[in-house]
Amino acid sequence: METVPIRKIIHVDMDAFYASVEQLDNPELRGKAIAVGGSSKRGVVSAASYEARKFGVRSAMSGAMARRLCPELIFVKTNFDRYREFSEKIRNIFFEYTDLVEPLSLDEAYLDVTENKKGNPSATLIAEEIRNKIKEKTGLNASAGISINKFIAKVASDINKPNGQKTVPPEDVIEFLENLDVKKFYGVGKVTKEKMYRHGIYTGKDLKGKSLEYLSEHFGKSGAYYYHVVRGIHNSTVKPSRTRKSLAAERTFSENISSELFMMERLEDIAEEVERRLAKSKVAGKTITLKIKYSDFTLQTRSKTLPFYTATKSLIVNTVKDLLYQEPMKESVRLLGISLSNLNNESKKKIKPSVPIEVQLKLDF
Structure with missing residues (x-):
């Protein structure tokens, strides 16, 4: 069993960020149900x-559905x-x-913030201070999750939203x-959730009761991920320089397209945008x-x-x-997109397998 040092990780998540910026800039929108984007037919x-979320309006929803x-x-x-502009101010904090x-x-x-510039041993107090400073300097609210790794911190940041925080110290993980x-x-979407429910997996405790072999058999490569995170094991470090993994552009059309010739015309424009972004x-x-x-x-x-870049x-x-x-269209098309991945900015890294860890249970958090 490998012993690894306890980290103090904070996940900061702005509350309804785009909508909150719009309400801050336009006082007439405050307290009202607003949606950023989505106003066109498609x-x-x-x-x-x-205020809009109370009605079930969510990001990635069609504007027509949101209006209904x-x-x-x-x-x-x-x-x-x-x-x-706001994001840069927040990042500077x-x-x-x-x-x-x-x-x-x-x-x-x-x-x-295991070792931080303020010399503060409490990640909880640091998160609170950061949230207060964001409010003071931008007028916006932020929520935070604090724990021993990125996975738990991200999950915890949703617990007391909006404008709250949740600490999960080592002994409570x-x-x-x-x-x-x-x-x-984090990582369990709607489809996976339904699949887990069908397998009688409703809570973390249920998930923990399944063997690595069982989860791998039924959930593929993600099985090992679920097996480890439910045990508090997630060894991914905070990476200050995030390497771009892919680059893409896409278009949603005002009318459905059913002809491949028309699709190619649109794809020419999308490819031009991708080329521009690659060059940039x-x-x-x-x-x-x-x-x-x-x-x-x-x-x-x-x-x-x-075989080449x-x-x-x-x-x-x-x-x-x-x-x-490659195959005939089964329906008319409402959106087309092109992405490039396997980029030449990616360095090959050895993936270290997740291993059991021993942790010090009492720590100032």
């Missing part, structure tokens, strides 16, 4: 205020320049406490995970993926890995064309 909601759930919903255009900051998106990040509904486990990021990729969302909302991806539109288009005609 639009998708990027974020919803808590909440007839009084106010749609607001996205303003990513403004969101990035993080760096006042530690250089070990791993952003996940504009509105959330992991912080390793197992009990916390055992009592948790599996749908709250100074990367190239080997694996080209075509994303197709049909009119019935089913999603399909088709991929091809080239590419970042040129012509080669991307030729590959995507092959993928498009």
Whole structure:
């Protein structure tokens, strides 16, 4: 059994970030149900205020569905320049406490404060101080989760949302995970949740009762992940420099497309955007993926890995064309996307398997 040092990890997650920025900038929107994005006929909601969430409005929901759930919903255009401006201010606050900051998106990040610039031994107090400083400097609310690893910290940050925090110290980790509904486990989506329920796995305790062999048999490669995290084992460190894994562009159409010729016209434009983004990021990729969302909302991806790196539109288009005609369309199409992965900025790393750990149970947290 390997002994590893206890880490003090904070996951900070802004509350309804895009919507909160819009409400902050426009006092008339405060206290009202608003959705950022999604106003067009085929639009998708990027974020919803808590007032809108009470009606069931969620991000990634179609604007039409959101309107049906909440007839009084106010749609607001996205303003990513403004969101990035706030995100930079928030990130600068993080760096006042530690250089070990791993952003996940504009509105959330992991912080390793085991050793921090303030010399504060309490990760709980640091999280509270960070949240107060974010409120003071931006006017926005943040929630936080604090624990011994990234997985538990992320799960914990949802417990007391909005504008709250939850600490899971080492001695409470197992009990916390055992009592948790599996749908709250990070990495368990709607489909996996239903599958787990069918297998009689409703709580962390139920999950912990299944063997590694059982979980691997029924949940594939993810089985080992579930087996370890429910035991509090998640050895991924906070990585200050996150390497881009893929680069993509996609388009949702105002009218469904049923002709491959029309699809190729759209894919030409999308490939041009991908080429531009590759050039801006100074990367190239080997694996080209075509994303197709049909009119019935089913999603399909088709991929091809080239023997060399590419970042040129012509080669991307030729590959995507092959993928498009790989099989006939089953329905008309509402969305097309192209992504490149297996990028040349990825360094090959040896994956260290998860191993049991011994931890010191009493620690100032």
